[in-house]
Amino acid sequence: MPNIVIVGTQWGDEGKGKMVDLFSEYANVIVRFQGGNNAGHTLVVKGEQVILHLIPSGILHPNKLCIIGNGVVVDPGVLIEEIEGLKEKGHFKDSENLKVSEEAHIIMPYHKTLDILRDKARKKGKIGTTGRGIGPAYEDKASRVGIRMGDLKDPKRLKERVNLALAEKNFIIKEYLGADPLNPDEMFEYLMALSDKVVGYITNTSLLLNKKIAEGASVMFEGAQGALLDVDHGTFPFVTSSHTVAGAAATGSGVGPTVIDGVYGITKAYTTRVGSGPFPTELSDEIGKRLQKKGAEFGATTGRRRRCGWFDAVAVGHSTRLNGLSGLIITKLDVLSGLDTLKICIGYKIDGEVRDDFPSDIPSLENAEPVYIELPGWKEEIDKARNFEELPKTARDYIGKIEEILGVPAAIISVGPDREDTIIIKNPFEE
Numbered sequence: 001m002p003n004i005v006i007v008g009t010q011w012g013d014e015g016k017g018k019m020v021d022l023f024s025e026y027a028n029v030i031v032r033f034q035g036g037n038n039a040g041h042t043l044v045v046k047g048e049q050v051i052l053h054l055i056p057s058g059i060l061h062p063n064k065l066c067i068i069g070n071g072v073v074v075d076p077g078v079l080i081e082e083i084e085g086l087k088e089k090g091h092f093k094d095s096e097n098l099k100v101s102e103e104a105h106i107i108m109p110y111h112k113t114l115d116i117l118r119d120k121a122r123k124k125g126k127i128g129t130t131g132r133g134i135g136p137a138y139e140d141k142a143s144r145v146g147i148r149m150g151d152l153k154d155p156k157r158l159k160e161r162v163n164l165a166l167a168e169k170n171f172i173i174k175e176y177l178g179a180d181p182l183n184p185d186e187m188f189e190y191l192m193a194l195s196d197k198v199v200g201y202i203t204n205t206s207l208l209l210n211k212k213i214a215e216g217a218s219v220m221f222e223g224a225q226g227a228l229l230d231v232d233h234g235t236f237p238f239v240t241s242s243h244t245v246a247g248a249a250a251t252g253s254g255v256g257p258t259v260i261d262g263v264y265g266i267t268k269a270y271t272t273r274v275g276s277g278p279f280p281t282e283l284s285d286e287i288g289k290r291l292q293k294k295g296a297e298f299g300a301t302t303g304r305r306r307r308c309g310w311f312d313a314v315a316v317g318h319s320t321r322l323n324g325l326s327g328l329i330i331t332k333l334d335v336l337s338g339l340d341t342l343k344i345c346i347g348y349k350i351d352g353e354v355r356d357d358f359p360s361d362i363p364s365l366e367n368a369e370p371v372y373i374e375l376p377g378w379k380e381e382i383d384k385a386r387n388f389e390e391l392p393k394t395a396r397d398y399i400g401k402i403e404e405i406l407g408v409p410a411a412i413i414s415v416g417p418d419r420e421d422t423i424i425i426k427n428p429f430e431e
């Protein structure tokens with residue numbers, strides 16, 4: 001049974017929620033391997049809207065093991081809220097279906113405070129973070145003062161870890177941010193009050209996952225955000241603080257890369273971005289507004305309006321290479337219906353020179369003038385199409401052009417928000 005990584009190839013919000021929900025049917029185990037509750041999936045279950053930020057949406061399917069891997073940063077308050085919300089609505093019946101890595105780092109209340117205060121202090125260079133404490137939690141992991149989920153199982157160790165973390169944090173809070181220092185005892189009590197509700201889920205998830213794989217389970221590694229927000233390969237510093245590319249599926253869940261059989265990249269048929277940072281194909285005209293409206297481009301986590309633009313094959317080409325994509329999952333093709341002409345960016349003109357690689361420095365990206373090819377659009381709505389052949393010729397040509405430029409075949413095309421509004425050319429989970 002194949003083990004498949006699903007990642008975003010743009011700046012996040014590519015429509016992973018629907019796809020991950022669709023594939024949960026075929027996988028036995030679903031794993032989150034990076035990020036935290038900066039992500040957000042909106043799903044409709046039996047007519048009821050469910051928004052999940054942390055727990056893999058596979059939890060809504062019976063008998064699927066959902067794992068929050070070591071690479072994720074966990075806000076225990078959010079975790080409990082999601083568990084309780086799901087249980088209340090009858091969506092999560094068997095507690096054995098959720099496991100959280102003992103090695104996953106905890107997002108502490110001060111991480112959120114620091115995240116918000118810091119971004120505010122950046123003024124013009126503001127990243128526009130989600131304010132969920134993601135960056136500061138990863139910082140503490142790298143500087144080895146973070147507190148891990150496993151520490152909740154051992155109050156003595158937990159106390160030591162809290163004291164160690166706060167010695168340094170309080171210096172920053174007091175001296176740099178001019179705010180009141182935090183009381184280590186109160187912080188310890190805060191964690192102890194939450195721990196009872198989560199310790200039952202905490203385990204060695206790497207061991208568990210490898211065992212499941214050895215028994216023949218099929219695993220879906222569910223990426224959050226997108227490759228252009230990767231802390232190394234994205235538009236640094238306007239990025240998130242984790243590795244969002246497929247390689248992180250191995251390190252973030254404790255498996256070897258050789259267990260991965262395929263990587264599928266979710267790609268919106270146009271481009272969107274929330275938060276700050278360069279966006280070469282951004283449209284500030286009527287077409288941009290139309291994409292925003294028709295595509296309902298508002299963030300599930302922060303409710304912010306997403307910036308919209310044409311499909312950027314230079315940026316997605318960069319992601320294709322970084323992720324080693326086996327196939328493309330093209331979403332929201334229906335949002336482009338009704339436009340006379342469509343544009344695809346195939347190069348950037350920077351300082352008079354046209355290039356087709358994605359620059360790693362912000363000034364080049366800010367100066368990049370997109371070089372477009374134009375293709376005819378289609379007038380008719382396409383949400384009823386279930387086979388590739390049922391799409392208008394111009395829509396097929398648009399997909400064909402993207403495949404040709406990227407050198408990767410399209411496996412799935414999404415033509416509407418519902419599960420059924422999907423054209424499956426090749427199911428990644430069927431060998």
Ligand code: IMP
Pocket residue numbers: 011012013038039040127128129130131132133134135224225229238239240241274275276
């Ligand atoms: P952080 O992840 O909260 O630190 O935010 C860093 C940047 O990543 C900001 O521009 C956010 O808007 C963006 N970001 C974080 N998570 C997501 C996501 O799930 N979708 C889209 N953008 C995201």
